[in-house]
Amino acid sequence: MVAQIHCPMLSEDPSVTGVISTWFAQDQQRVTEGQVIAEIAIDKVTMDIPAPISGVIHILVPEEAVITSTQLIAEIKD
Amino acid sequence: MSKEESGRRISTARAVAEGIATEMRLSDDVFVMGEDVGVYGGIFGSTTGLFDEFGAERIIDTPISETGFIGAGIGAATEGMRPVVELMFADFFGVAMDQIYNHMAKIHYESGGNVKVPMVLMMATGGGYSDGAQHSQNLWATFAHMPGLKVVVPSNPYDAKGMMISAIRDDSPVIFMFHKGIMGLAWMKKNPRSIGVVPEEAYTVPIGKAHVAHEGKDVTVISLSLSLQHCLDVAEKLEGKVSVEVIDLRSLVPLDREAILASVRKTGRLVIVDEDYKSFGLSGEIVATITDVDPSLLKVPVQRVCYPDVPIPYARVLEYEALPTPDKIEAAIMAALK
Amino acid sequence: MIDDQMRLKFYKEMVRIRTYEEAIRREYHADKTPAWDIGAGLIPGEMHLAAGQEPVAVGLAANLRKEDAITGPHRPHHLALAKGVDMNKMTAEIYGRTTGFGKGKGGHMHLFDPENHFSCSGIIAEGMPVAVGQALAFSRRGTDNVAVGVAGEGAVNQGGFHEAVSLAANWNLPVIFIIEDNEWAISVPKSASTSVKDNSLRAAGYGIAGEHVKDNDVEAVYEATKRAVDRARKGGGPTLIEIQTVRLWGHFEGDAQAYRGEELKEAEANDPIPAYENKLRSAGVIDDAAIAEIKATASEEVEAAIAFAKQSPEPKPSDVYLHVFA
DSSP: OEEEEEOOOOOSSTTOEEEEEEEOSOTTOEEOTTOEEEEEEETTEEEEEEOSSOEEEEEOSOTTOEEETTOEEEEEEO | OOTTOOSOEEEHHHHHHHHHHHHHHHOTTEEEEETTOSTTOOTTSTTTTHHHHHOTTTEEEOOSOHHHHHHHHHHHHHTTOEEEEEEEEGGGGGGGHIIIIIIITTHHHHTTTOSOOOOEEEEEEOOSSSOOTTSSOOOHHHHHTSTTOEEEOOOSHHHHHHHHHHHHHOSSOEEEEEEGGGSOOTTSOOOGGGEEEOOSSOOOOOTTOOEEEEOOSSEEEEEOHHHHHHHHHHHHHTTTTOOEEEEEOOEEESOOHHHHHHHHHHHSOEEEEEEEESTTSHHHHHHHHHHHHOGGGOSSOOEEEEEOSSOOOSSHHHHHHHSOOHHHHHHHHHHHTO | OOOHHHHHHHHHHHHHHHHHHHHHHHHHHHTSOSSOOTTOSSSOSOOOOOTTOHHHHHHHHTTOOTTSEEEEOSSOHHHHHHHTOOHHHHHHHHTTOTTSTTTTSSOTTOOEEGGGTEEEOSSTTTHHHHHHHHHHHHHHTTOOOOEEEEEEGGGGGSHHHHHHHHHHHHTTOSEEEEEEEOSEETTEEHHHHOSOSOGGGHHHHHTSEEEEEOTTOHHHHHHHHHHHHHHHHTTOOOEEEEEEOOOOSOSSTTOOOGGGTTHHHHHHHTOHHHHHHHHHHHTTSOOHHHHHHHHHHHHHHHHHHHHHHHHSOOOOGGGGGTTSOO
């Protein structure tokens, strides 16, 4: 199965953007469910993004990229 | 710690916090005190997640009373506890230095070994982001100069967790110094080496042992902290042209003099990269380590790429003129090869 | 006696300071996107802005001469501007330019204007002993100038604070210790750090006069500091004044302030400038047209200072080696 990782809802305001400040996981790496795979910064508040399932991660958006709420940023294939 | 290693990767800040959490789970005697270490998680992230796990009872926000709470840590340690105390910036040592160098460092000795001070004093160091003269210093040589204190300076997440665990388990007082630039913070530009593979279980990295971070035979580069990350970047860049051996000191006290000598015996050429002030400090001590034993080991004069003997300026163009940046490291390597 | 002319002056000065802090805030963040990097931009490093604390600076400075000294903390802009430092040179220093007070070496936390006897320090409470020293110099020279040391409520728990007050009391020096109680030492509230609710009570412990000023009221600040300044000038020694104020923004720019919770909204509702504006409007001291003019004038001055700073030259790299010694 494939799990899609979306940027969480940053705000009710759809124009609010975030930045992927850190990818802890590396592209093509195997990750475990619950492992913190990324850190997103929204106006200085940071959010941890955990892996929803175990599998191989494909990173779709690079570090320091600006992202919007619900944007697809990675996929995990088990 | 190769880049290709698989495994869970975290930032140095989280690695420090995880090291502390590991030991706190094992013993109630371990607790944390400092400014903004609670809900805030430490200004530079060193206690991230600890308040959620252990609560206000064991992760204690202090008033701005460094002499008070560092002294309190010392006293608690003499009564068998194992406090981890945070000094927010190394630069703030001035307000509490008597507790550090006349008490923390000396009680064990003065008592003929009868009283132990098993305390960790951790602190953020370093510049490169325009925080000015009072908030950008490294000062590890200042602490290393005073007998009775162990001084550790990790350069990466793996060592940070392992050395924090070692520091907490150590019965001697340990100064644990983390450069802000290696913490992997979301709000400060980071070198990729600030994020690395860190085992989830407990493990130790020995205090007093340097690490050959990059093997080579043409020139020895000795460094620590954020500068070590820069040295590795330069060594990788020069792959194929110059064979650079990079030694990560990891600890200043005890200093792994054997590791220094072993590498210089091999290469005969030495570059020291140290973001602390140049004179009367670490780089001179490394040179003396060699000349005390055998000056002829050195084929050429030592290159010292250190922060010059000036207070740290605010303006970026001035600060970066002085910082031991990768281009200066590379130039020093090339100069050492002549 | 505070008359309408003084009230108008208080309002103008507070607006001037707020306009400045808002503009610096705008400039500071403007070039730190998209990934926020503290070291990036034309104003890099830390930034501690004083929005909400204007009444302290304005009420205090109205009692001071050019020759009187203020030593401020890491959050100094309101004090510097109220003291009368040159806004262009101050702004140029914040931008790290050679035309700044410190030729780009000090930055926003280390502003030094000897002409107006203004300085500050980034180490909590450590400006207090320096203020005592300035008072010592004034006293030894036989002038009736006074020195003022300003720090936050968090600083009162620092050893240097106690030694400074203790010494000044012992030597009966012409110094005023101002505690800006904005209730927060970064994320630690006063209730968690300080054993007394009102730090001015500590004055009794040193045998000096103490006063507490409530509600961030510029006129009350003026009156309390007037008593302290007069006392000092007449050889009556030090005073410790704690002033209840408010920190409307973060400890530093970039501080998400998650730790403040609902209290932040309450704080914002207590913004002293709209409150004073309403008071003066009701009293007929100002009207909408005057307010608009005051704001426009402030804005013009501030934007000109920013332009001056941006057009000023950056230091030469080799300047880093200058000024280590005299």
